[in-house]
Amino acid sequence: MSVVYGYLGSMKARSGHRDEVVEILTGGADGLRAAGCHLYVVGVSESDDQTIWVSEVWDSKEHHDASLQLPETRAAIARAMPMLTGEFDSHEIAVVGGLGVPVAND
Amino acid sequence: MSVVYGYLGSMKARSGHRDEVVEILTGGADGLRAAGCHLYVVGVSESDDQTIWVSEVWDSKEHHDASLQLPETRAAIARAMPMLTGEFDSHEIAVVGGLGVPVAND
Numbered sequence: 001m002s003v004v005y006g007y008l009g010s011m012k013a014r015s016g017h018r019d020e021v022v023e024i025l026t027g028g029a030d031g032l033r034a035a036g037c038h039l040y041v042v043g044v045s046e047s048d049d050q051t052i053w054v055s056e057v058w059d060s061k062e063h064h065d066a067s068l069q070l071p072e073t074r075a076a077i078a079r080a081m082p083m084l085t086g087e088f089d090s091h092e093i094a095v096v097g098g099l100g101v102p103v104a105n106d
Numbered sequence: 107m108s109v110v111y112g113y114l115g116s117m118k119a120r121s122g123h124r125d126e127v128v129e130i131l132t133g134g135a136d137g138l139r140a141a142g143c144h145l146y147v148v149g150v151s152e153s154d155d156q157t158i159w160v161s162e163v164w165d166s167k168e169h170h171d172a173s174l175q176l177p178e179t180r181a182a183i184a185r186a187m188p189m190l191t192g193e194f195d196s197h198e199i200a201v202v203g204g205l206g207v208p209v210a211n212d
Contacts, residue, residue, distance in 0.1 A: 006149040008114060008159060010197075026203030039145065039206040041163060043112040043199030053114060053199050055161040057147060057206075091116075093149030093159050097132030100145040100163075100206070 004038070004102060005061045006093040012050040017083035021052060024080045028072055035070065036063030038102050050085070057095055057102070110144070110208060111167045112199040118156040123189035127158060130186045134178055141176065142169030144208050156191070163201055163208070 013021045025042045032040050036059035045051035058064040067073055095101055119127045131148045138146050142165035151157035164170040173179055201207055 006147065006159070006161070008161060022202050029203060029205040032205050037205055039147070040204040041112065041145070041161070041201055041207050042204045043201040046198050046200055051197075053112070053197060054204075055112070055114060055147070091159060092152050094152055095147055095149040096128050097135060098146040098148045098160075099135040099138050099143060101147050 004095040005058045005064055006095040007056040007064055009090040010051055010053045012085040012087045014083055014085055021080050021083050024076050028076055035067040110201040111164045112201040113162040113170055115160045115196040117158050118191040118193045120189055120191055127186050127189050130182050134182055141173040
């Protein structure tokens with residue numbers, strides 16, 4: 001069974017700032033492919049107006065960690081951080097299959 | 107901004123049964139496309155040996171809800187349920203963009 005790295009994370013935007021944070025998060029998505037990212041899904045909670053979820057699939061944990069050091073990623077984090085409450089939650093997973101993920105049909 | 111329905115869920119398998127549950131979850135993945143599913147990522151926690159995460163993107167909440175009533179889905183749930191602890195967590199999101207998701211480049 002192939003194993004690919006998955007990262008599920010949530011954050012909360014300060015009141016009124018969620019759309020701006022979402023724009024920052026989605027704005028750099030196209031560039032992630034070259035960094036080893038297969039999927040990067042950004043979504044907002046339907047039960048409150050603060051929570052943002054990201055669901056990511058990467059070649060490896062090392063690729064994900066390295067991406068956080070890219071200049072464009074660091075700049076995006078620096079822009080978003082003041083608009084966040086500081087409440088984060090994250091889960092690391094080994095992706096084992098599914099539909100639309102690289103391991104599924106390899 | 108397009109909106110697509112996302113579902114993030116976790117469950118816990120009884121000790122020693124996680125691989126069996128993962129096989130049930132991933133076994134029917136190919137059939138989900140016809141039901142309106144774009145992404146269905148199954149992953150296992152790397153910090154314990156019980157937790158399973160699913161990260162899903164669907165055409166709409168209605169498509170997701172309807173899929174739970176399909177005979178093959180109901181059969182899979184019936185097979186998996188005795189191997190689960192009963193601890194579930196889930197989050198519904200509006201998918202707003204990213205990489206590898208249908209809304210991103212539409």
